[in-house]
Amino acid sequence: MERLxxxxxxxxxxAGGIVALGNFDGFHLGHQAVVGRAVARARAEGRPALVxxxxxxxxxxxxxxxxxxxxxxxxxxxxxxxxxxxDAMIVFHFDAxxxxxxxxDFVMLRLFDLLRVKGVVTGEDFTFGKGKRGTVADxxxxxxxxxxxxxxxxxxxxxxxxxxxxxxxxxxxxxxMRGAARLLTRPxxxxxxxxxxxxxxxxxxxxxxxxxxxxxLRPAYGIYAVTGRLQDGTMLKGAxxxxxxxxxxxxxxxxxxxxxxFAGDLYGQTIEVALVDYLRPEAKFxxxxxxxxxxxxxxxxxxxxxxx
Numbered sequence: 001m002e003r004l005x006x007x008x009x010x011x012x013x014x015a016g017g018i019v020a021l022g023n024f025d026g027f028h029l030g031h032q033a034v035v036g037r038a039v040a041r042a043r044a045e046g047r048p049a050l051v052x053x054x055x056x057x058x059x060x061x062x063x064x065x066x067x068x069x070x071x072x073x074x075x076x077x078x079x080x081x082x083x084x085x086x087d088a089m090i091v092f093h094f095d096a097x098x099x100x101x102x103x104x105d106f107v108m109l110r111l112f113d114l115l116r117v118k119g120v121v122t123g124e125d126f127t128f129g130k131g132k133r134g135t136v137a138d139x140x141x142x143x144x145x146x147x148x149x150x151x152x153x154x155x156x157x158x159x160x161x162x163x164x165x166x167x168x169x170x171x172x173x174x175x176x177m178r179g180a181a182r183l184l185t186r187p188x189x190x191x192x193x194x195x196x197x198x199x200x201x202x203x204x205x206x207x208x209x210x211x212x213x214x215x216x217l218r219p220a221y222g223i224y225a226v227t228g229r230l231q232d233g234t235m236l237k238g239a240x241x242x243x244x245x246x247x248x249x250x251x252x253x254x255x256x257x258x259x260x261x262f263a264g265d266l267y268g269q270t271i272e273v274a275l276v277d278y279l280r281p282e283a284k285f286x287x288x289x290x291x292x293x294x295x296x297x298x299x300x301x302x303x304x305x306x307x308x
Contacts, residue, residue, distance in 0.1 A: 001082035003074075006052060006092035010115050014088050017048035018119035019111070022126055024053050026071035027080045028183050029156045030123060030163040037153050038121040039085045047118060051081045052090040061094050070215045071165060071184075073191055076272070090115065103134025107142040117148050124152045158183060175220035175278035187227070187274035190216050190255055194266040197254070206295055208241075208256035209266045211273065218253075223279040225302035226257050229272045236262055239295075239302035240273060243282040258295075260303065277305050 004010065010017075020038035024031045035051055042049035055074055059066055072080070078089050092098060092110065101109065106129050111117050120139060128134040136152045143150040155162035163183050171180040172188055181187045192211035209228070221243030228236040240257035257273050279298055285291040 001078060001086065002088040003078055004088055004090045006090045006110060006114070008114065010090070014048045014050065015116040016118045017050040017087070017115070018042040018045065018121065019050040019052050019090070019115060019117050020086075020121045021052045021111075021128075022122055023057060024051065024077060024081075025057060026165045026168055026184060027077060028163050028165065028168060029158065029185060030153075032084065032185065033156050034121055034123050034153045035081065035084050035086065037151065038119070041119055041121065041151075042087075043085075045118075048087045049085060050088050050090055050115070050117075051086050052092060052115070053077060054092045054094045056094055058094050058099070061096075061099060067218075068213065068215045069169060069217045071168060071188065071217060076189070076191055100130055103129025103138055104142065105129070106134065107139065107146070112146050112148070119148055120150045122150070122152055124154055126152070169217055172217055172219040175222060177219070177224070177275050177278050181276075187276050188219065189229075189272050189274040191270060191272040192255075194269050194271060196267060197256075205292070206258045206299075207263075208258045209271060209273075211255040211257075211271070213242075213253060213255060219275060220278060220281070222281045223298050224275045225277040225279060225305040227274045227276060227306065228257055228259055229274075230266070231269050231271070236260070237303070237306045238262075239279070239299045240275070241282070242275070245282075258299070260299070277302075 018038045018041045020035040022031065022034060039049040057070065074091065081089050111120065120143065122136055122139065124136060126136055136150065140150040161167065168180050168183050177187060190211060190213065192214060194209045195212065197210040219242060224240045224242060226238050226240045228238060236259040238257045238259035240255060242255045244251035244253050255273060279301055285294065
């Protein structure tokens with residue numbers, strides 16, 4: 001799996017590929033259908049299978065004040081694309097120059113000249129070019145003229161509604177982790193570098209690995225049953241607080257997983273924490289004894305949910 005800059009010419013061994021084109025934040029069921037179709041076409045035609053995505057998200061460029069909303073980082077998407085059989089991920093850096101390209105120029109300069117594609121697969125609602133004026137119908141017309149085949153994939157329906165990133169974000173904000181997981185086909189996961197904190201957890205028997213939430217969407221604040229994946233692939237189970245820790249002063253927004261039966265040093269490591277189930281909202285406790293009793297109960301419940 002290779003990661004390439006969408007502003008540079010594609011290497012010769014990846015030219016003539018079939019590219020799935022979209023943002024694919026979250027890589028949910030609908031995105032998987034688009035990428036799966038591109039991979040199937042590429043394999044049938046003996047061509048490279050490519051995915052082209054955008055970073056930062058176009059919303060971040062046009063409305064920088066928008067609260068955090070991302071579902072996946074580029075690193076997470078790269079792993080997910082690789083697992084889906086993709087040969088290379090192409091990242092279009094979304095800046096003023098890209099935003100100003102007309103629909104025709106985007107196709108000609110990026111897809112045709114630089115990527116040298118022979119096929120493009122998108123969702124039915126995909127738009128492109130300045131002012132989002134380009135449609136899938138336009139893409140098909142450009143393809144006919146330039147010698148590549150454009151194809152669209154219909155939305156994936158689940159429980160009578162189209163699967164979408166917006167629908168996933170709503171579920172996460174409501175604490176419906178299992179609902180979000182059905183749309184994603186996996187639990188929502190946050191990846192980050194373990195930071196040094198105030199180390200209060202270890203003084204009460206619950207050491208935690210502190211992660212900054214970064215640009216991720218903020219799910220419902222509260223306590224979660226979680227799993228953790230370490231850099232070496234080790235999988236752990238635990239419980240985590242996501243929020244501002246109202247019992248402690250000053251408040252600080254963190255994801256703080258406590259992993260069961262684990263005593264290793266994680267500082268400086270990049271880990272991925274999957275939020276499997278929502279246990280309860282955050283609460284403020286009168287003293288540490290009350291907090292510890294509740295944490296005992298939370299961890300017992302998390303162990304039961306995770307089958308630990």
